[in-house]
Amino acid sequence: MRLARIRTHNFRNLPSLDTALGRSVVIVGENRAGKSNLLQAIRLVLDSSLPYADRRLSSKDFWDGLDCPSGDPMVDGYEIRISLDLDELSDDKRMMATLGNGLVELKPPVARLTYKWAPDPKKDGIYTDGVYFADGEDNRRVPNDLRDEVFVAFTSALRDVESDIRSWRRSPLRSLLERVIGKIPPDEVARLRALLSEANDQVVGLPDVEDLATTVERRVEAAVGPRHALGASLRTVPPQVDEVIRALTLYVDGSQARSLDTASLGSLNILYFVLLQLGSEARLEGKEVSHTLVVAEEPEAHLHPHLQRSVLEAIGAPTDSRSILVTTHSPQLVSAVDGRALLRLSRKDGGTVAHSAADATLTEREWGDVNRYLGATQAEMVFATKVLLVEGYAEEVLVPAFASEHGMDLNKEGITVCAIHGTHFLSYAKLCGSLGIPFAIVTDGDPGDDGELEGRTRLSRLAEAMGLTGELDGHGLFLGEDTLEVDLYRTASNAERIHVVLTELGTRNTPSRIETWNGSPSRKQLVDEIDHAGGKGRFAQRLASEPLTAPAAFQRALDFLRTAL
Known part of the structure; x- marks a missing residue:
């Protein structure tokens, strides 16, 4: 079923x-x-x-x-x-x-x-x-x-x-102990009753225990009369074997046999779910339920x-x-x-x-990619109100800084930034679409030697695969002009802040190399200097602490998500 x-x-x-x-x-x-x-x-x-x-x-x-x-x-x-x-x-x-x-x-x-x-x-x-x-x-x-x-x-x-484990009505142990009771042979029940009775007699036969039991019953009879007396007695355990088994209690820490209140809440939760699993299996095996x-x-x-x-x-x-x-x-x-x-x-x-x-x-292979991608960090995607899909770690680190300067608090907007570590956006866009999560994508322009933007071709193919028509921006698909680092350098007042970070992280020759740029480095010069500074990830991580103006593609993506429903 x-x-x-x-x-x-x-x-x-x-x-x-x-x-x-x-x-x-x-x-x-x-x-x-x-x-x-x-x-x-x-x-x-x-x-x-x-x-x-x-x-x-x-x-x-x-x-x-x-x-x-x-x-x-x-x-x-x-x-x-x-x-x-x-x-x-x-x-x-x-x-x-x-x-x-x-x-x-x-x-x-x-x-x-x-x-x-x-x-x-x-x-x-x-x-x-x-x-x-x-x-x-x-x-x-x-x-x-x-x-x-x-x-x-x-x-x-x-x-x-x-509390649930100790309560017979609510305990997940209940069905397991009931099955144990039902499997005890009659001759074993008789043997156990004899042992219980012998153990009880030896304990309650102690003079002080016997005197206490007699005193309690006499006081009750004196208070209510013999007609309403309770016949109270002291026993170690009830004489019925099934009642003894129902009274069994779980302990933890092996031979130390410590009570459950000494265990952590997390450990008790795991124990609870294991008992639920065993109880449901027992009901199925016993054909109590279908x-x-x-x-x-x-x-x-x-x-x-x-x-x-x-x-x-x-x-x-x-x-x-x-x-x-x-x-x-x-x-x-x-x-x-x-x-x-x-x-x-x-x-x-x-x-x-x-x-x-x-x-x-999604195909089976694509589902495999998605399941591997949804690690504990990226799985936040499925809890997000809105998602911004980006290529790599540098974008993931820098976008919160962009948003802050853009007047947005990503947490309050419910926006999660997810780096897919590549340009294969389709599977993740489909996942967001199936879950009803509004999303935007920002990808690099990546101009080729002929000046054509590889990123535009990438987004056009993505739109076609998803059955989208019309302007890419209208569907949340945004294209940079070059790579992230180049676009960032060319935007507003970012260049000076980038110089500061490159100088801080780079080599002693970094300042003199920056001077030769005359404010307009080639892509290779900028990328080489970032490599001297520890690579794109380290550079972005440090640059994110600076006030930055977002490149145009990211500004449009954030505005799109701000109003997305």
Whole structure:
């Protein structure tokens, strides 16, 4: 089984979301984009363990943009609907039997389940909730025992791992210990009960312990009378073997057996997700459920960057009978997933919209390039509100200085500068496009011996490959006149500042060589002097501390992104 698609109607800031899902979905987006609401929507359909209070929605759960004459969407009779399509059912006879009444397509089979919060047709002014087969139009409810075929393991971003593990109701250990109890042979149960009873008798038989137990019970009887006495006693453990096993507690630090409160929050999180994985595997092996769905908000919380990249391994890989949906703000976590799993939510006037990276028309080889590129640093791209794609490190370092002099704060604008370390922009432009991220590209003019700009040919081919027509600038594609360093030198008052930096970083002969330029060095002279100063990267790194006027191509790119939606 696979979660194929979700559609929402009037639910919070997801008034008309319609997006594909998959076995592994990593949801990104800025704060208040609707990531948690999307997970809650999925739980409303599939999670039969969701508390009653969470299933009963209110007026506050309706989209704010509804036209409500009364001011209350429930008074005006609006309804909330959330539909999930489930596919890849052919090889799962148990799920086919379970979902048969909800089939909306036969070849291949696709089942639909719909949560509705709507006026009760039989009780005026009363709302009712329920999960229905198909679109819910004929009000055929999905029985809870059928929904129990999917086990939903949900973890919130504000989880208290220590408390959850210690709580029998919430503990991920629960299902594992229950399976242990069910596998103990009867004769072993009898032997263990005898051992427990013997150990208990020896401890409570100590004179002082026995006297304390007698004193407690006498005082209780004196207070309430023999009719209401409790029959209180002291025991080391209960005599029932299953109760003893349920009371088992996890400890850390090996033979030191320290309590969980001594462990770091990060270590406890990894332990928690491993227990969730083991518990879901146990349910599947025991045929208690047909599918498990792990839904985790920000699993990277409290984790060191290296462990953030490993957390998905602790959660477990997706399979035919296991799906994973996580939200994240961690570039480290994104760097560890296949880019096709990314789902980006973005806020628009009409409500949140979703963009799936899987929609990018990339070949397998191109996806390989993208996945290698999205390391922990460049993975910030998928969290950006807007992206400026540039050729190399020098541009990446200098653009923030350009923006500052241009009156822009890149952080406040949500702009991330990504160097692709080359001129192969197409794959990254397609990724940004598929995720709905506005982007601009600046590339060098690179004039040839004949004076023709190789950069113009480069951008024209890029535009053609993306199906773009018209002026390049109108699509966010900007062209320098020469290389970055030459354009920078020729712009406004930058030359004097460049002389200062070259002199500081260069050799003792640098000043005399600069004098021979007469304010107009050739490209070779400038590049050679930059090499003397430690190379383009070191030169740019030091120059970025100076107030600089951006070359024209970068000014136009920043202005384009400032107004991009």
